[in-house]
Amino acid sequence: MCTEALIAPLRKAKTDGNIQGMRISCASPRVSHLLFVDDSLFFCKADAHQSKEVIDIIRLYGEASGQEINFSKSSIMFGTDNATKIRQEIENIVGINQEGVMGTYLGLTVKIHGSKTQVFAFVRERLQSRVNTWTAKFLSEGGKEVLIKSQTQALPTYVMSYYLLLKAICTKLSSAIANFWWSPKADSRGIHWVA
Incomplete structure (x- = not known):
């Protein structure tokens, strides 16, 4: 069965005002769901009516398609402003009691709280x-340049496409790259000719 059978009722509920979805910023559109290969994320306001609407749509889809929710693998996340009473009420409606077990999803941190420096460390x-694995190798300047451009500069790009990294983190990344570039061999620091 096509996922359109799941998406269409969610869109209708969003259009009718039965669910709100999540907004990343004031100017962005509201998102009610994200569907991946074998994972699905659903977003709504933390109240009993919207939670019931979302779970009813998912259950109806499950009955029609035979693709039921695996409650043992499912988790629910709340914003920091939600009271414990509301959380328990929604958990009872939805039938999912595991709260916020997703630390990372697709290689990215899901919930950002506390020190941003520690979160993106x-x-x-x-x-x-x-x-560090490369510095043990004997590389020419051309080899170093290729590794820097293909690996080290590309590595933080995925994270930076979703999150704005702190200047301190970017400085540390640049410093690690510069140390690799200017060091003549492993376990030694070269002179950084460009400050």
Whole structure:
């Protein structure tokens, strides 16, 4: 059965005002769902009426297609402003009790809270570990340039296409790349001729 059988009722509910969806910024459109190969994300306002509307649409689709929700693999996430009473009420309506177990999804952090430097530290660590494996190799300047352009500059691009990284993180990324470029061999620091 086509996913259009799931999407059409969600769009209708959104058009009728029964669900709101999520908005990333004031100027962006509201998103009620994201469907991937084997995962689906649904968004609505944290209230009983909208939660019931979304789960009813999903269950109706499941009955028609035979593709039921696996509640043991499903999780639910709330914004920080939602009271515990509302959360419990929605969890009872939806039938999902696992809250916010998604740390990362498609390689990106799902919930950003606390220090942004700590949240996005994985980008620098990934770049640094990749650079550290190369420094042990004997590379010409051309080889270093190819690795920098094809690997280290491309690595943070995926994250940066979704999130605005802090200047401090970008500085650390540039520093790791510069150390790789200017060091004559592994475990040594070269002179950075360009500050």
